[in-house]
Amino acid sequence: MPRTLVIETAASACSVALIEQGTVLAQRHEVVGRGHAERLIPMITELPEGGRAEHILVDCGPGSFTGIRVGIAAARGLGLGWGVPVAGFSALPLVAAAGFAADADLHQLAVVLEGGHGEVFVQHFDRAAGAVGAFASLKPDAALASLNGRLAIGNGVRHLVAMEPTLQVCEALPRAADAALLAPADRTLAARPIYGRAPDAKPIAQ
Numbered sequence: 001m002p003r004t005l006v007i008e009t010a011a012s013a014c015s016v017a018l019i020e021q022g023t024v025l026a027q028r029h030e031v032v033g034r035g036h037a038e039r040l041i042p043m044i045t046e047l048p049e050g051g052r053a054e055h056i057l058v059d060c061g062p063g064s065f066t067g068i069r070v071g072i073a074a075a076r077g078l079g080l081g082w083g084v085p086v087a088g089f090s091a092l093p094l095v096a097a098a099g100f101a102a103d104a105d106l107h108q109l110a111v112v113l114e115g116g117h118g119e120v121f122v123q124h125f126d127r128a129a130g131a132v133g134a135f136a137s138l139k140p141d142a143a144l145a146s147l148n149g150r151l152a153i154g155n156g157v158r159h160l161v162a163m164e165p166t167l168q169v170c171e172a173l174p175r176a177a178d179a180a181l182l183a184p185a186d187r188t189l190a191a192r193p194i195y196g197r198a199p200d201a202k203p204i205a206q
Helices: 036-045 065-082 091-102 140-146 157-161 176-181
Strands: 004-008 013-020 023-031 055-059 086-089 108-116 119-126 130-138 151-154 169-171
Touching: 004 036, 004 065, 004 176, 013 036, 013 176, 023 036, 023 176, 036 065, 055 065, 065 086, 086 091, 091 108, 091 119, 091 130, 091 151, 091 176, 108 130, 108 140, 108 157, 119 140, 130 140, 140 157, 151 157, 157 169
Parallel strands: 004 055, 055 086, 108 151, 151 169
Antiparallel strands: 004 013, 013 023, 108 119, 119 130
16 A cells, blocks of 8 residues: 555544555544544644645545545545545444454454434444445344344444443444555545435425
8 A cells, every 4th residue: 555644534533644555654533523624634734744645545434424525525635636546435344444453353243333313324244254235324223133243343332232231342433544454445435425324404395
Protein backbone atom coordinates (compact mmCIF):
# COMPACT_ATOMS: atom_id res chain seq x y z
CA MET A 1 0.00 0.00 0.00
CA PRO A 2 1.49 3.38 -0.98
CA ARG A 3 1.41 6.19 1.56
CA THR A 4 -2.31 6.50 2.24
CA LEU A 5 -4.40 9.01 4.13
CA VAL A 6 -7.31 7.22 5.82
CA ILE A 7 -10.41 9.19 6.82
CA GLU A 8 -12.98 7.71 9.20
CA THR A 9 -16.08 9.74 10.09
CA ALA A 10 -18.93 7.22 9.85
CA ALA A 11 -19.54 7.00 13.61
CA SER A 12 -19.15 9.30 16.62
CA ALA A 13 -15.35 9.37 16.29
CA CYS A 14 -13.39 11.57 13.93
CA SER A 15 -10.36 9.51 13.00
CA VAL A 16 -7.49 9.90 10.53
CA ALA A 17 -4.28 8.01 9.88
CA LEU A 18 -1.29 7.89 7.56
CA ILE A 19 -0.42 4.35 6.51
CA GLU A 20 2.43 3.11 4.31
CA GLN A 21 3.16 -0.51 3.40
CA GLY A 22 0.87 -1.70 6.18
CA THR A 23 2.57 0.43 8.85
CA VAL A 24 0.71 3.20 10.67
CA LEU A 25 2.96 6.26 10.48
CA ALA A 26 0.68 8.60 12.46
CA GLN A 27 -2.91 8.79 13.60
CA ARG A 28 -5.46 11.01 15.34
CA HIS A 29 -8.68 9.71 16.91
CA GLU A 30 -11.23 11.79 18.81
CA VAL A 31 -14.81 11.05 19.86
CA VAL A 32 -16.57 14.19 18.66
CA GLY A 33 -20.22 13.21 18.42
CA ARG A 34 -21.52 15.49 15.67
CA GLY A 35 -18.41 17.65 15.33
CA HIS A 36 -16.76 15.95 12.34
CA ALA A 37 -16.99 18.97 10.05
CA GLU A 38 -15.15 21.16 12.55
CA ARG A 39 -12.42 18.70 13.50
CA LEU A 40 -11.62 16.67 10.39
CA ILE A 41 -9.42 19.08 8.41
CA PRO A 42 -7.51 20.32 11.49
CA MET A 43 -6.80 16.69 12.46
CA ILE A 44 -5.50 15.93 8.97
CA THR A 45 -3.20 18.96 9.05
CA GLU A 46 -1.77 17.71 12.36
CA LEU A 47 -0.42 14.61 10.59
CA PRO A 48 3.13 14.64 9.16
CA GLU A 49 3.38 16.84 6.04
CA GLY A 50 -0.20 17.91 6.57
CA GLY A 51 -1.43 14.40 5.82
CA ARG A 52 -0.17 14.56 2.23
CA ALA A 53 -0.32 11.11 0.65
CA GLU A 54 -0.29 9.27 -2.66
CA HIS A 55 -3.69 7.73 -2.07
CA ILE A 56 -6.78 8.45 0.04
CA LEU A 57 -9.12 5.94 1.67
CA VAL A 58 -12.43 7.04 3.19
CA ASP A 59 -15.09 5.22 5.18
CA CYS A 60 -18.27 5.21 3.10
CA GLY A 61 -20.51 3.76 5.81
CA PRO A 62 -22.92 2.57 6.88
CA GLY A 63 -23.26 4.98 9.78
CA SER A 64 -24.01 8.62 10.39
CA PHE A 65 -25.45 10.34 7.30
CA THR A 66 -23.72 13.60 8.16
CA GLY A 67 -20.41 12.03 9.16
CA ILE A 68 -20.24 9.96 5.98
CA ARG A 69 -20.90 13.00 3.79
CA VAL A 70 -18.28 15.08 5.62
CA GLY A 71 -15.61 12.40 5.20
CA ILE A 72 -16.30 11.71 1.54
CA ALA A 73 -16.45 15.40 0.66
CA ALA A 74 -13.07 15.98 2.33
CA ALA A 75 -11.53 12.92 0.64
CA ARG A 76 -12.75 13.97 -2.80
CA GLY A 77 -11.59 17.56 -2.29
CA LEU A 78 -8.12 16.54 -1.14
CA GLY A 79 -7.85 13.95 -3.89
CA LEU A 80 -8.66 16.58 -6.48
CA GLY A 81 -6.28 19.11 -4.97
CA TRP A 82 -3.40 16.66 -4.61
CA GLY A 83 -4.09 14.81 -7.85
CA VAL A 84 -4.28 11.42 -6.14
CA PRO A 85 -6.83 8.57 -6.34
CA VAL A 86 -9.59 8.20 -3.77
CA ALA A 87 -11.19 4.88 -2.80
CA GLY A 88 -13.58 3.76 -0.12
CA PHE A 89 -14.11 1.05 2.47
CA SER A 90 -16.96 0.02 4.74
CA ALA A 91 -17.04 0.51 8.49
CA LEU A 92 -18.22 -3.07 9.03
CA PRO A 93 -15.16 -5.01 7.75
CA LEU A 94 -12.95 -2.36 9.36
CA VAL A 95 -14.35 -3.15 12.82
CA ALA A 96 -14.26 -6.89 12.06
CA ALA A 97 -10.58 -6.74 11.05
CA ALA A 98 -9.72 -4.99 14.32
CA GLY A 99 -11.68 -7.58 16.29
CA PHE A 100 -9.86 -10.51 14.69
CA ALA A 101 -6.49 -8.79 15.16
CA ALA A 102 -7.18 -8.32 18.86
CA ASP A 103 -7.94 -12.02 19.50
CA ALA A 104 -6.03 -14.68 17.57
CA ASP A 105 -8.39 -17.38 18.85
CA LEU A 106 -11.50 -15.67 17.51
CA HIS A 107 -12.81 -17.23 14.30
CA GLN A 108 -16.27 -15.71 13.95
CA LEU A 109 -17.87 -12.46 15.04
CA ALA A 110 -20.74 -10.11 14.28
CA VAL A 111 -20.23 -6.39 13.82
CA VAL A 112 -23.09 -4.36 15.29
CA LEU A 113 -23.05 -0.62 14.57
CA GLU A 114 -25.48 2.17 15.46
CA GLY A 115 -28.07 2.49 12.72
CA GLY A 116 -30.60 5.08 13.87
CA HIS A 117 -34.39 4.80 14.23
CA GLY A 118 -33.84 2.18 16.91
CA GLU A 119 -32.06 -0.17 14.51
CA VAL A 120 -28.51 -1.44 14.20
CA PHE A 121 -26.38 -2.40 11.21
CA VAL A 122 -25.32 -6.04 11.47
CA GLN A 123 -22.93 -8.16 9.43
CA HIS A 124 -21.34 -11.51 10.25
CA PHE A 125 -17.69 -12.29 9.57
CA ASP A 126 -15.48 -15.37 9.46
CA ARG A 127 -11.71 -14.99 9.93
CA ALA A 128 -10.89 -17.14 6.90
CA ALA A 129 -13.82 -16.36 4.60
CA GLY A 130 -14.44 -12.70 5.37
CA ALA A 131 -17.98 -11.31 5.26
CA VAL A 132 -20.73 -13.91 5.57
CA GLY A 133 -23.58 -12.40 3.58
CA ALA A 134 -24.57 -8.77 3.18
CA PHE A 135 -25.15 -6.37 6.04
CA ALA A 136 -28.67 -5.53 7.21
CA SER A 137 -30.37 -2.83 9.27
CA LEU A 138 -32.26 -4.70 11.98
CA LYS A 139 -34.25 -4.09 15.12
CA PRO A 140 -32.17 -5.09 18.16
CA ASP A 141 -34.24 -8.22 18.85
CA ALA A 142 -33.68 -9.48 15.31
CA ALA A 143 -29.99 -8.62 15.53
CA LEU A 144 -29.70 -10.53 18.80
CA ALA A 145 -31.42 -13.56 17.31
CA SER A 146 -29.00 -13.59 14.38
CA LEU A 147 -25.82 -13.90 16.47
CA ASN A 148 -25.85 -17.68 16.95
CA GLY A 149 -23.19 -17.49 19.66
CA ARG A 150 -20.91 -15.05 17.84
CA LEU A 151 -19.14 -12.29 19.72
CA ALA A 152 -20.85 -8.95 18.95
CA ILE A 153 -18.48 -6.03 18.43
CA GLY A 154 -19.18 -2.40 17.62
CA ASN A 155 -20.82 0.74 18.94
CA GLY A 156 -24.33 -0.70 18.67
CA VAL A 157 -23.90 -3.59 21.09
CA ARG A 158 -25.48 -1.63 23.96
CA HIS A 159 -28.88 -2.19 22.36
CA LEU A 160 -28.36 -5.95 22.55
CA VAL A 161 -26.97 -5.94 26.08
CA ALA A 162 -30.10 -4.07 27.20
CA MET A 163 -32.08 -7.19 26.25
CA GLU A 164 -29.50 -9.82 27.28
CA PRO A 165 -27.10 -8.48 29.95
CA THR A 166 -24.87 -11.58 29.89
CA LEU A 167 -24.25 -11.38 26.14
CA GLN A 168 -20.59 -11.52 25.09
CA VAL A 169 -19.84 -8.16 23.50
CA CYS A 170 -17.01 -5.72 22.82
CA GLU A 171 -17.79 -2.01 22.44
CA ALA A 172 -15.72 -0.47 19.66
CA LEU A 173 -15.75 2.43 17.23
CA PRO A 174 -14.32 2.34 13.71
CA ARG A 175 -10.72 3.60 13.79
CA ALA A 176 -8.81 4.93 10.77
CA ALA A 177 -5.54 3.25 11.74
CA ASP A 178 -7.22 -0.16 11.52
CA ALA A 179 -7.46 0.24 7.74
CA ALA A 180 -3.95 -1.25 7.73
CA LEU A 181 -5.65 -4.54 8.69
CA LEU A 182 -8.16 -4.58 5.82
CA ALA A 183 -7.87 -7.14 3.05
CA PRO A 184 -6.98 -5.51 -0.30
CA ALA A 185 -10.44 -6.32 -1.68
CA ASP A 186 -12.03 -4.32 1.15
CA ARG A 187 -10.16 -1.15 0.17
CA THR A 188 -11.50 -0.77 -3.36
CA LEU A 189 -15.02 0.63 -3.01
CA ALA A 190 -16.07 3.72 -4.92
CA ALA A 191 -16.02 6.82 -2.72
CA ARG A 192 -19.81 6.98 -2.49
CA PRO A 193 -22.04 6.83 0.60
CA ILE A 194 -23.30 3.49 1.88
CA TYR A 195 -26.30 4.57 3.93
CA GLY A 196 -27.92 1.19 4.56
CA ARG A 197 -31.38 2.64 4.99
CA ALA A 198 -33.54 5.42 3.54
CA PRO A 199 -32.74 9.02 4.56
CA ASP A 200 -34.80 10.65 7.30
CA ALA A 201 -35.87 13.57 5.08
CA LYS A 202 -38.75 13.02 2.70
CA PRO A 203 -39.40 15.03 -0.49
CA ILE A 204 -42.30 17.46 -0.34
CA ALA A 205 -45.32 16.07 -2.17
CA GLN A 206 -46.17 17.85 -5.39
